[in-house]
């Protein structure tokens with residue numbers, strides 16, 4: 582295959598089927614392989630690119646102006662700094678302008694370089710988005726070379742040979758190596774971050790690649806938070822005497838993660854403790870309860886998705902980031918559907934009919950995005966309070 586590259590091209594996106602998008606490279610030089618998805622959020626690129634659920638994915642922003650407010654130390658979603666536990670690449674329409682924001686401590690480009698993340702601007706992101714909408718999320722390689730030397734055939738081969746996210750357990754790579762305590766409360770104007778002071782509930786978070794704002798939202802409901810690695814046994818979690826357990830978001834295929842996680846989640850459900858799952862945690866709770874998950878064609882990635890809480894009939898506008906979904910038809914008796922996407926009617930939430938066990942596909946912690954769904958953390962707090970009242 583021969584592809585004529587236009588003069589001045591320093592960045593390319595090469596898809597598995599040989600399609601080449603030519604533009605301007607940013608961030609690190611080199612190449613990155615992954616599934617290409619589009620995200621419709623208009624703000625929050627730093628939170629998006631540091632979300633561990635985007636491991637092995639290249640994020641194409643539909644909003645054209647990305648990077649113009651620089652980056653800061655506060656808007657980081659992953660725990661720690663390992664850039665391999667986050668999005669692999671970024672694509673946006675316009676080249677970023679110099680940072681203009683009082684919170685900015687670094688330019689977007691320097692930050693991408695410091696993290697080794699390859700980025701691309703100047704391509705027709707609308708055409709790419711329409712393609713994903715029609716044909717699903719392709720496998721692709723994004724490459725940046727300031728001298729414009731690209732071996733397109735080799736890049737295409739790499740994309741075509743990649744097996745993709747189905748069957749891939751990435752939570753095992755995204756999780757914390759050790760248990761730790763988390764103390765930071767939600768960001769507040771004008772103080773910024775502060776430690777939480779109320780310790781009304783003990784929450785153990787199983788970290789499959791957790792976003793920090795989930796942890797902060799738990800601190801926000803007065804929880805004392807202990808993070809444990811993905812493979813922690815239920816017995817060890819219960820020995821910590823939690824009032825509730827949170828199953829976190831995370832990257833990869835839930836079915837591939839389920840092998841070690843599902844039996845432990847089943848034991849946690851049997852213990853009667855309140856359990857709250859978010860995104861990957863939702864999918865794995867569903868698997869543990871006997872349901873199935875499926876791969877989606879285009880997935881949901883954005884900060885403007887309407888979701889209906891069937892239990893209250895209220896619509897919430899939510900943050901989304903998932904490429905797999907719980908198959909509604911597979912929900913066993915006793916598992917109730919609680920939330921549904923008003924974009925495509927996919928399942929967005931489940932609960933046990935007679936136990937404080939529930940989960941949602943969307944991101945109630947936002948970051949980025951609207952905070953309509955923060956009430957779910959309050960619901961979790963209510964369940965923990967009620968459970969303690971029964972024991973006492």
Ligand SMILES: NC(=O)CC[C@H](N)C(=O)O
Nearest residue numbers: 634830831860861904905
């Ligand atoms: N944000 C998440 O937890 C994503 C869950 C899962 N990896 C998916 O893509 O569906």
